[in-house]
Amino acid sequence: MTPDWITSLVRGADRALIAIASLGLMAMMLHICLDIGASLLLNAPIATTSAIVTNYYMIAVAFLPIYTAEVRNGHIGVNLVTAMLPPRIQNGLDLLMLTLTAGVYALLTAQSWGQAMKKFVVNDFVVEQTTKIFLWPSYFMLPVTFAAVTLLMLVKVALRLTYRMGPGEEFLPGREGQDHV
Amino acid sequence: ARDVKIVVGVPPGSGAEYGVKAFGEELKTRTNGELNVRIYPPSLLDLKQTFGGMRDGIVDGGYLVLNYFPSDLPEAMLPIELAMLGKNPYAMAGAMSEYIVTCEPCVAERLKNNQVPLGNASTGAYGILGTSPMTTPEELEGKKLRAAGGAWSRWAAAMGAVGVSLSGNEIFEAVSQGTIDGAMNAPSELSSIRLIDVATDVTTNMPGGTVHGLDVMSVNRDFWKSLSNEERRAYLDAAALGNAATTWKFVTDVADNLKMAKEKGINVHEASPEALAKSNAAIEADLANIAKIATETHGLKDADAKIAHFKDLVAKWEGLLPMDKEWTAEEVAEVYRSEIFSKLDETKYGL
Amino acid sequence: MSDAMIGAVGIAGLLVLIAANMHIGIALMLVSYVGLIALIGPDAAWGMLEVVPFSFISNWTLSSVPMFVFMGYICFHANLTRGLFDAARLWLARLPGGLAIASVFGCSGFAAVTGSSVACAAAMGKVAVPEMMRNNYDGSLAAGTVAAAGTIGALIPPSILLIVFGVVAQVSITDLFLGGIGAGVATAIAYIAVILLRVTLKPSLAPRITEEVSWSDKFSALKGAMPVLLLIIGVLGGLFGGLFTATQAGAVGALLAICVAAFERQLNWRVFQNSVTETLSTCGSLFIVTIGASMLTRFLTMSGVGFMISDSVAFLNDQPALLLIGIALIYMLLGMFLEPIGAMLITLPIFLPLVQTAGVDLIWFGVFVAKLLEIGMITPPIGMNVFVLSSTVGKAAPTAMVFRGVLWFFVMDVFLLGLLIAVPGIVLAIPHAF
Numbered sequence: 001m002t003p004d005w006i007t008s009l010v011r012g013a014d015r016a017l018i019a020i021a022s023l024g025l026m027a028m029m030l031h032i033c034l035d036i037g038a039s040l041l042l043n044a045p046i047a048t049t050s051a052i053v054t055n056y057y058m059i060a061v062a063f064l065p066i067y068t069a070e071v072r073n074g075h076i077g078v079n080l081v082t083a084m085l086p087p088r089i090q091n092g093l094d095l096l097m098l099t100l101t102a103g104v105y106a107l108l109t110a111q112s113w114g115q116a117m118k119k120f121v122v123n124d125f126v127v128e129q130t131t132k133i134f135l136w137p138s139y140f141m142l143p144v145t146f147a148a149v150t151l152l153m154l155v156k157v158a159l160r161l162t163y164r165m166g167p168g169e170e171f172l173p174g175r176e177g178q179d180h181v
Numbered sequence: 182a183r184d185v186k187i188v189v190g191v192p193p194g195s196g197a198e199y200g201v202k203a204f205g206e207e208l209k210t211r212t213n214g215e216l217n218v219r220i221y222p223p224s225l226l227d228l229k230q231t232f233g234g235m236r237d238g239i240v241d242g243g244y245l246v247l248n249y250f251p252s253d254l255p256e257a258m259l260p261i262e263l264a265m266l267g268k269n270p271y272a273m274a275g276a277m278s279e280y281i282v283t284c285e286p287c288v289a290e291r292l293k294n295n296q297v298p299l300g301n302a303s304t305g306a307y308g309i310l311g312t313s314p315m316t317t318p319e320e321l322e323g324k325k326l327r328a329a330g331g332a333w334s335r336w337a338a339a340m341g342a343v344g345v346s347l348s349g350n351e352i353f354e355a356v357s358q359g360t361i362d363g364a365m366n367a368p369s370e371l372s373s374i375r376l377i378d379v380a381t382d383v384t385t386n387m388p389g390g391t392v393h394g395l396d397v398m399s400v401n402r403d404f405w406k407s408l409s410n411e412e413r414r415a416y417l418d419a420a421a422l423g424n425a426a427t428t429w430k431f432v433t434d435v436a437d438n439l440k441m442a443k444e445k446g447i448n449v450h451e452a453s454p455e456a457l458a459k460s461n462a463a464i465e466a467d468l469a470n471i472a473k474i475a476t477e478t479h480g481l482k483d484a485d486a487k488i489a490h491f492k493d494l495v496a497k498w499e500g501l502l503p504m505d506k507e508w509t510a511e512e513v514a515e516v517y518r519s520e521i522f523s524k525l526d527e528t529k530y531g532l
Numbered sequence: 533m534s535d536a537m538i539g540a541v542g543i544a545g546l547l548v549l550i551a552a553n554m555h556i557g558i559a560l561m562l563v564s565y566v567g568l569i570a571l572i573g574p575d576a577a578w579g580m581l582e583v584v585p586f587s588f589i590s591n592w593t594l595s596s597v598p599m600f601v602f603m604g605y606i607c608f609h610a611n612l613t614r615g616l617f618d619a620a621r622l623w624l625a626r627l628p629g630g631l632a633i634a635s636v637f638g639c640s641g642f643a644a645v646t647g648s649s650v651a652c653a654a655a656m657g658k659v660a661v662p663e664m665m666r667n668n669y670d671g672s673l674a675a676g677t678v679a680a681a682g683t684i685g686a687l688i689p690p691s692i693l694l695i696v697f698g699v700v701a702q703v704s705i706t707d708l709f710l711g712g713i714g715a716g717v718a719t720a721i722a723y724i725a726v727i728l729l730r731v732t733l734k735p736s737l738a739p740r741i742t743e744e745v746s747w748s749d750k751f752s753a754l755k756g757a758m759p760v761l762l763l764i765i766g767v768l769g770g771l772f773g774g775l776f777t778a779t780q781a782g783a784v785g786a787l788l789a790i791c792v793a794a795f796e797r798q799l800n801w802r803v804f805q806n807s808v809t810e811t812l813s814t815c816g817s818l819f820i821v822t823i824g825a826s827m828l829t830r831f832l833t834m835s836g837v838g839f840m841i842s843d844s845v846a847f848l849n850d851q852p853a854l855l856l857i858g859i860a861l862i863y864m865l866l867g868m869f870l871e872p873i874g875a876m877l878i879t880l881p882i883f884l885p886l887v888q889t890a891g892v893d894l895i896w897f898g899v900f901v902a903k904l905l906e907i908g909m910i911t912p913p914i915g916m917n918v919f920v921l922s923s924t925v926g927k928a929a930p931t932a933m934v935f936r937g938v939l940w941f942f943v944m945d946v947f948l949l950g951l952l953i954a955v956p957g958i959v960l961a962i963p964h965a966f
């Protein structure tokens with residue numbers, strides 16, 4: 001069995017990231033609609049819309065839920081070949097892939113942290129029409145998410161190695177008919 | 182022989198690609214085939230990724246639009262903000278190139294990003310490409326126009342119009358569906374973003390303004406250091422042609438597109454004298470804004486002196502390369518070479 | 533090892549990792565990173581990992597993707613989808629295979645509010661397949677129809693595939709959307725013909741429904757379809773009427789869907805929350821694949837493998853039809869295994885210059901590619917639509933059986949592809965009319 005405190009930590013992080021990403025999704029919808037309304041009714045479009053949508057809302061909506069998908073095993077993979085292997089080999093392979101995946105996420109964490117720090121140091125901004133918009137805070141969403149996912153993968157590896165989490169088991173159930181385009 | 186990897190992060194057929202190709206041939210000749218330019222498409226790095234890509238050595242050189250990197254290149258923003266001075270693209274490219282390579286903090290901020298600046302190119306002067314005549318102050322009133330940046334959007338506001346930000350691939354759609362009334366762009370964009378299919382009216386001499394922060398020749402600093410003195414000399418001399426050819430292509434495209442537009446029955450106008458007077462007053466009044474933007478937004482010192490210096494350079498270059506003559510890219514390159522690039526010391530510059 | 537060799541080894545490594553069930557997005561990044569180290573050294577590879585993810589996602593046109601996904605989920609969770617199917621059912625039930633035909637209609641209607649084919653198949657599968665099973669329809673016909681008809685979801689606008697194509701090829705999303713209508717409608721008509729043919733040949737597949745439906749019931753059922761129709765008119769009308777751009781249309785659609793659901797008294801906190809969470813989960817898993825694919829594109833560009841492939845088919849430049857058949861075969865092969873957006877991002881940089889030189893219209897080509905990739909969604913071994921249907925229906929429709937049901941539609945699709953090449957007007961008539 002997975003220790004309770006780990007489960008609640010994992011779910012807590014999920015809820016927090018989902019909450020921020022949800023705000024991003026709602027804000028994106030409302031901001032764009034307001035921009036259209038202001039342009040049609042007042043002939044005064046909101047000049048900063050695309051800069052804020054692309055540099056803040058999109059980043060929140062695209063990166064933060066990577067954790068959520070990972071908690072629910074919602075990522076796109078192909079288990080057709082492995083399903084034909086004997087269970088022991090399947091488990092071993094699964095563990096190897098989990099470890100490699102953790103490695104990739106760790107790399108992404110380090111890289112995006114470095115980038116965020118660079119942006120922080122130069123106080124990164126864009127000027128959209130006549131407004132100055134600071135961008136550097138947005139860059140920190142990447143290392144935060146990637147670090148959380150790296151930890152999650154390491155926890156999964158540890159739990160599998162100590163037989164406290166069975167193969168294919170996840171912290172949260174995936175949804176049927178997950179939409180993968 | 183060795184390959185020089187240069188990425189051009191825009192679709193084929195652009196002025197930048199034309200310039201880099203011309204540069205490649207020139208460099209090959211000048212180095213007897215020792216340096217061989219290989220051009221990479223946008224699928225390697227797009228326009229915004231090229232800055233980091235060149236810094237990190239993914240490529241040796243690449244096409245940058247410096248406007249996109251205000252926080253990394255504050256000094257370069259000052260001449261860029263003076264976009265509305267642009268009437269003569271050859272002069273703007275010359276003035277910008279001379280301004281950057283002779284201004285110590287401008288070179289320093291590039292070196293800090295592991296890049297060496299090697300001059301600039303310019304787009305054609307901006308006009309109005311729209312779906313109704315926009316030549317008088319009355320006709321401009323309340324019109325929604327795509328603005329490529331702050332300078333144009335402040336101009337639009339001063340003229341009683343509304344500046345709208347749109348990415349390049351959205352302009353056509355927005356104009357054709359009537360979401361906006363037109364775009365402030367160089368007339369060369371008529372065919373490159375298919376505005377020629379929807380525009381009915383073009384104003385050629387207003388608002389003016391150029392994007393002269395085009396940078397097709399800059400290189401990665403480690404790459405620059407790895408060249409021999411002779412190779413660097415050849416590179417500088419060829420870079421003069423790269424900048425000239427890019428600008429020449431933009432200028433030629435403007436003329437070709439206006440000709441095509443006339444053949445298609447699009448009305449090609451000049452702005453009315455009242456509109457031009459109002460426009461010139463707005464541009465002059467905006468210089469104060471630019472000093473303020475350079476100081477407050479970009480954190481520069483001595484903005485007024487720098488503005489005056491750049492204005493002088495523009496005037497000097499307008500004298501050197503007047504637009505009433507038909508220039509070839511080679512002729513323009515020769516002027517850039519003698520005025521700018523021959524004065525750079527290949528044993529010291531950028532090392 | 534030559535650069536092109538490194539590229540080829542990278543592709544082989546990618547296939548191994550995917551076969552070992554590593555998530556596709558991660559596999560793409562890992563291979564690209566290691567490959568770039570081999571090509572240009574560790575520092576530059578590190579730089580690539582830094583410049584790509586943020587700048588790739590921070591894209592205005594791409595921002596319509598989460599919005600359209602959100603709109604679709606709201607429609608589904610607020611039961612707006614069911615009304616659409618019920619109306620089609622009551623009007624068409626008495627035709628041979630009437631319920632199957634109704635589900636094609638349902639998919640086509642839902643296609644106009646969702647951007648993706650799996651979403652379309654999943655949503656309609658939950659509504660239509662149980663209804664068909666209750667009426668003793670053959671399981672493979674029932675599930676196969678919805679799995680195939682789901683692909684219409686990515687043809688009729690909005691379409692995530694067409695948005696991504698527009699981003700890469702730098703062409704108008706609106707024109708692509710208009711072109712998708714023709715291909716989507718042609719597909720729907722062709723699928724209905726398949727159903728009619730199959731049921732006429734073997735009536736036991738779909739027992740005739742004898743239950744009488746009164747005209748008043750039929751007309752009142754139309755009311756149930758009204759909300760979605762209203763939404764379609766609002767979004768597509770505003771888009772083609774010039775009120776907003778294709779990118780903005782997603783946000784308008786999502787807000788409008790919320791309003792319509794609220795007006796229908798179908799909106800509550802649970803519906804809203806489920807829609808938001810599933811939208812985000814979809815975005816999380818979708819965008820990491822697009823980032824990975826975009827990394828691989830850079831690796832392949834650097835290695836020159838892309839140039840090699842394009843050189844090898846470039847001799848067909850003066851034979852556009854042959855070139856397109858060659859490209860179609862490559863996409864159908866890739867579609868057997870790959871996820872469509874990834875497949876598109878990897879291949880377009882290679883194919884776009886070729887078809888442009890051959891004088892092929894890029895709007896037509898975008899719709900053609902979308903159609904090809906959607907065929908991949910129903911072909912074995914990896915057919916996402918089939919998997920989704922199979923898991924939605926459960927034991928009554930194992931994967932093999934759904935693949936069998938889909939086979940007929942696949943044959944029709946191959947015929948349709950030929951038709952699209954022979955008669956480009958099917959795609960281009962509508963964009964040219966505007």
Ligand code: NA
Binds near residue numbers: 642
């Ligand atoms: Na659709």
Ligand code: NA
Binds near residue numbers: 908910912913916
């Ligand atoms: Na497939």
